[in-house]
Amino acid sequence: MAHPDSAAPVAAGPNPLAPAWLRVPADANALAPGLWSRTTKRSDGELIVGDVSAGALAARFGTPLYVIDEDDARSRAVEVREAFDDAFAEIGSAAKVYYAGKAFLTIEIARWMDAAGLFIDVCSGGELAVALAAGVDPERLGFHGNNKSFAEIDRAVEGGIGAIVIDSLQEIDRIAAAAERRGVRQSVRLRVNSGVHAHTHAFLATAHEDQKFGIGLDHAVDAVERIRSHPSLAFRGLHCHIGSQIFGADGFAESAARLLTLHKRLLAGGDVAELNLGGGFGIAYTSADDPAPIGELARRIAETVAAGCEELDIPVPVVAFEPGRSIIGTAGLTLYTVGTTKDVPVAFQDDGEIAIRRYVSVDGGMSDNARPALYQADYSARLANRTSQAAPALVRVAGKHCESGDIVVNAEYLPGDVEPGDLLAVPATGAYCWPLSSNYNHVGRPPVVAVRDGEARVIVRGETIDDLLARDAAYDPSISSTRSTAKERSQA
Known part of the structure; x- marks a missing residue:
């Protein structure tokens, strides 16, 4: 059957079974802008x-075949880093951009992110092993997770990982003990729940959260005091993650305002060098999706942080982010x-x-x-x-x-x-x-x-x-090969 490539496609009316957001395309061959990698x-x-x-x-x-546009992935990593660098330089501070490895982490991709100047965030012993196998400096790694095993904590501390994100009170003592055994001082962040849940087009702010990650704001001061009581731990700052596939900056602004108030309280007890606002920046999956450009998001978040610090009369900290999908998804x-x-x-x-x-x-x-x-x-x-x-x-x-x-x-x-x-x-x-x-x-x-x-x-x-x-412990190759041979003979 021949399939001409030249003439414009025939027009068609909408199918009543289609969702309301899906429009009949003028050309069903056209590649919608924003959905495809830049070289497609x-x-x-x-x-x-x-x-x-x-x-x-x-x-x-x-x-099936997963295809990754390497130039697209590398260029987006650089653009995201530069967007936050520039936005926070404008307010007299600096930014750290961690690539969220959970989005897609292989040895090659870890090397691309490292070459682009990004830190890398991992959340399991396996992801940590991949990043280390890629040759990434352990100091440029952060380790997440709500239930890190003792072995994972030991491996992270032993490897000299840059920061471990504490997710529960038990982890404070576990990480402190691991660091003490090795005679090192381990940098840590504390994950807190700001009560802000960001979604694609709106956010919901609540006083309390019912989820497995982090510690409530009302318990954070006591948790930080406990961290600071351990000589083997160095408290770097707070961490928060408000959701995924976020198209605008409003949720980040609300979360930052709440965290900065807590940040100021913590400054009374010692240095708080950083504030990590997490990731979750969205991408377009369909023609109905319209995420804000990363440069615009970076600028708006930086302005919010600057205004909040000015109102609270505190220095602007280094602010960290953890994009993943927005770097590798469209690639x-x-x-x-x-x-x-x-x-x-x-x-x-x-x-x-x-x-x-x-x-x-x-x-x-x-x-x-x-x-x-x-x-x-x-x-x-x-x-x-x-x-x-x-x-x-x-x-x-x-x-x-x-x-x-x-x-x-x-x-x-x-x-x-x-x-x-x-x-x-x-x-x-991606x-x-x-x-x-x-x-x-x-x-x-x-x-x-x-x-x-x-x-x-x-x-x-x-x-x-x-x-x-090969992973099935009962597998005997001789059985399947014998049966295959017998079948072949019977069909001869």
């Missing part, structure tokens, strides 16, 4: 990333191959009127992107191997797993002639997709490939069936 484009109808075509990537590495996309399509009639009115939803099933799913199943997260998609003149059709991109909730893209308009064998690209999968991936249904996790200047290289090897079987 089309050439002769095919999607190109880092000067490598989607078809070449699929042919060489197979699908990534996932390539899939379409396996089957089916049109499903759906009644959308009480009188039984029917509309059609097209299910497009791909060779991945919730094992490589759990966010739609976990959080009902919305994503977008485009044909990657060609363009089409066909009228846009409402599709739901489904995965291959044995779950009705295995949805990759809940609602999108694609050319109506999407068919088996097509390549599909889902943008903005954050929280590979880290949350699983072997559900005994599916191997896909490889991760970095593309740059026409070159592609594997930075995380994909898993094979042999990898999965």
